Amino acid sequence: MDHFLYRDGVLCAEDVPVAEIAAAVGTPFYVYSTATLLRHYNLFDEALAGTDHVVCYAMKAASNQAILRTLAQAGAGMDVVSGGEYLRAKAAGVPGEKIVFSGVGKTAEEIRIALTGGIRQFNVESEPEMEVINAVAQDLGVIAPITVRVNPDVDAKTHAKIATGKSENKFGIPIARAPEVYARAASLPGLKVVGIDVHIGSQLTDLEPFRLAYSKVAELTEQLRAQGHDIHRLDLGGGLGIPYARSNEAPPLPLEYGAMIKETLGHLGCEIEIEPGRLIAGNAGLMVSKVIYVKSGEGRDFLILDGAMNDLIRPAMYDAYHDIVPVIEPAPGVEQRPYDIVGPVCETGDTFAKQRAMPPLNPGDLVAFRSAGAYGAVMSSEYNTRPLIPEVLVNGDQFAVIRERPTFDEIINRDTIPEWL
Numbered sequence: 001m002d003h004f005l006y007r008d009g010v011l012c013a014e015d016v017p018v019a020e021i022a023a024a025v026g027t028p029f030y031v032y033s034t035a036t037l038l039r040h041y042n043l044f045d046e047a048l049a050g051t052d053h054v055v056c057y058a059m060k061a062a063s064n065q066a067i068l069r070t071l072a073q074a075g076a077g078m079d080v081v082s083g084g085e086y087l088r089a090k091a092a093g094v095p096g097e098k099i100v101f102s103g104v105g106k107t108a109e110e111i112r113i114a115l116t117g118g119i120r121q122f123n124v125e126s127e128p129e130m131e132v133i134n135a136v137a138q139d140l141g142v143i144a145p146i147t148v149r150v151n152p153d154v155d156a157k158t159h160a161k162i163a164t165g166k167s168e169n170k171f172g173i174p175i176a177r178a179p180e181v182y183a184r185a186a187s188l189p190g191l192k193v194v195g196i197d198v199h200i201g202s203q204l205t206d207l208e209p210f211r212l213a214y215s216k217v218a219e220l221t222e223q224l225r226a227q228g229h230d231i232h233r234l235d236l237g238g239g240l241g242i243p244y245a246r247s248n249e250a251p252p253l254p255l256e257y258g259a260m261i262k263e264t265l266g267h268l269g270c271e272i273e274i275e276p277g278r279l280i281a282g283n284a285g286l287m288v289s290k291v292i293y294v295k296s297g298e299g300r301d302f303l304i305l306d307g308a309m310n311d312l313i314r315p316a317m318y319d320a321y322h323d324i325v326p327v328i329e330p331a332p333g334v335e336q337r338p339y340d341i342v343g344p345v346c347e348t349g350d351t352f353a354k355q356r357a358m359p360p361l362n363p364g365d366l367v368a369f370r371s372a373g374a375y376g377a378v379m380s381s382e383y384n385t386r387p388l389i390p391e392v393l394v395n396g397d398q399f400a401v402i403r404e405r406p407t408f409d410e411i412i413n414r415d416t417i418p419e420w421l
C-alpha cells in the first residue's frame with residue numbers, strides 16, 4: 001500500500017497533486033511519501049514486536065538525508081555499505097551506535113571513519129577484512145564489535161544480479177568454515193564477537209529461502225555458543241520483495257516474515273536485526289517524467305520521455321518492470337494502446353517498457369513510474385551530461401525539494417583541464 005492515489009482524477013502524492021510539484025521543480029523528478037516510508041518501517045517494527053530487535057534501514061535503497069532522518073526519528077537504525085554512507089547517516093543525525101556497517105570490501109580508511117565516529121557493529125565479509133578491522137581498532141585503541149557474514153549456500157530464487165546467498169557468490173564466508181573463522185576472531189584483541197550476519201539476496205518473493213538460511217543460522221548459533229562464543233545478536237539482512245506489477249504479484253507480508261523469524265530463531269533469545277531497504281523505500285517513491293514526443297515507428301509507437309536510463313536504470317539493468325501511469329487519470333473505459341516507452345539516451349537499452357498498454361498520451365503529458373523509491377535516485381548518473389534529477393519529499397499537504405537539480409554549469413565546471421591543453 002502507498003499514498004500515491006488519484007483524487008478527483010489527478011494523481012496525488014499524499015495531499016499534493018503531482019502536477020503541482022512538476023510545475024514547481026520541472027521534470028523529471030523523484031517524489032517520496034513520508035507516510036508510506038513510515039508505514040513500511042512500522043510494519044517491520046510491529047512484525048518483530050515481542051522480540052528485542054532493531055530495524056536497520058538499508059540506506060543504499062534511497063539515501064537522501066531527509067529520508068534517513070524521517071526513518072531515524074521513527075526509531076530506525078541504518079545499514080551502511082561505505083564510508084560515504086556512514087558519514088551521510090551521521091550527517092542525517094543517526095547515532096553511531098545505531099549504524100551497522102556491511103559491505104564486501106571495507107577499506108582501512110572506511111573502518112577508521114566508523115570506529116572513530118562510533119559503530120554498532122561491522123558485518124565482516126572475509127578473513128583478510130577481519131584482520132584489517134582488528135589492526136585499525138588496535139591502532140585506535142578501541143574494540144570493534146563484529147558479526148561474521150556467513151554464506152548459507154541457499155538459492156534466493158531472485159534475479160541473478162541480486163542473489164547473494166549461493167556459495168559461488170562473493171559474499172560472506174562459507175557457513176561450514178564459520179567455527180574456524182570465529183575461533184580466529186576470538187583470538188584477535190581488537191575485536192569483540194557479538195553475533196552472526198546473513199543476507200541472501202534482494203526482491204525475494206517467497207519466504208522459504210529465508211527460512212532455510214535462518215534455520216542454518218540457528219544451528220550455527222548453538223554450535224558457536226557451545227564453542228564458547230557470545231552470540232547474542234543475529235543480523236538477518238534485508239531482501240523482502242515488493243509487488244512491482246500490482247496486478248499479479250503478492251510477496252509475503254512483513255508480518256509473515258516476522259512470524260517466520262520468531263519461529264526459526266525465537267528460542268535462541270538473541271537480539272534480532274533486519275536490514276530492509278526496498279520494502280521501506282520502494283513503493284514510497286515515484287519517478288515523474290514528461291512525454292516529449294509520440295513517434296510512430298515501423299509497426300509500433302514510441303513514447304519518448306524526458307526521463308531516461310540514467311535517471312532510473314532498473315529496467316535496463318535488471319529487465320525490471322515498473323508500473324507507468326498517467327498523472328491525469330484516464331476516463332473509465334478509455335481504449336488503451338501499446339507503446340514502447342523510452343528515454344532520449346542514445347542506446348536501445350534506454351527502454352523502460354515494450355508494448356505497454358497505455359491510454360492515449362500526448363506531448364506534455366506527465367507519467368509516473370511507480371515503485372521507484374528504492375534503487376532509483378541512488379543509482380542515477382549524469383550519463384549524456386543529463387543532470388541528476390531532483391528529489392522531493394511530501395508530508396501531508398507540504399512538499400520540499402530535498403535534492404536540487406544541478407545546473408549545467410555545476411556539472412561542466414566539475415571537470416578540470418590539465419595545463420598542457
Ligand code: LLP
Pocket residue numbers: 058061079102103162199201202203237238239240275276277278279314318374375
Ligand atoms: N543488506 C545487505 C547486506 C544488502 O546487500 C542489501 C541489498 C540489503 C540489506 C537490502 O536489501 P533489500 O531489502 O533492499 O532487498 N540495485 C538492485 C538491488 C540491490 C540490492 C543490494 N543489496 C535493484 O535495483 O534491484
